[in-house]
Amino acid sequence: MILRIFLPSHFQPGLHPPIKKQQQDVLGFLEANKIEFEEKDIAANEENRKWMRENVPEDSRPASGNPLPPRLFNDSRYLGDYDAFFEARENNAVYAFLGLTAPPGSKVGGIIFSSGLLSKPYFPLPIMNWAAALRMQWAGILLLILIG
Secondary structure, three states, X not given: OOEEEEEOOOXXXXXXXXXXXXXXXXXXXXXXXXXXXXXXXXXOOHHHHHHHHHHOOHHHOOOOOOXXXXXXXXXXXXXXXXXXXXXXXXXOOHHHHHOOOOOOOOEEOOEEOOOOOOOOOEOOHHHOOHHHHHHHHHHHHHHHHHHO
């Protein structure tokens, strides 16, 4: 599998600042997590631009104009745009979004997987949702009342 990121290699000064920030965000995350990828320049290479535009599904295209970068593909399978990547990252689901296996010790969907002694996932309190934490707090208070 080859993760491909379609993006422009250069920008005209003052134009498209959100795209540049999104591009830096995606590349920074992939590099920091040592995820291998290929950059496909759509500014200097017309073939890359044409391939990206033709392979973004109809339902993922803007109402008018061409799809804007960054766009992510796994081989030729379309994964999504920056918004889809950002949502996956916020939900700790980037590896699933990218179609990759998460390495040991990474957070996946709020579950931390570990190698070694702990082979099953466990749910530490900081990543539980607030409702579950509140239920646990009330259960603890009730237990103290009953015991005390």
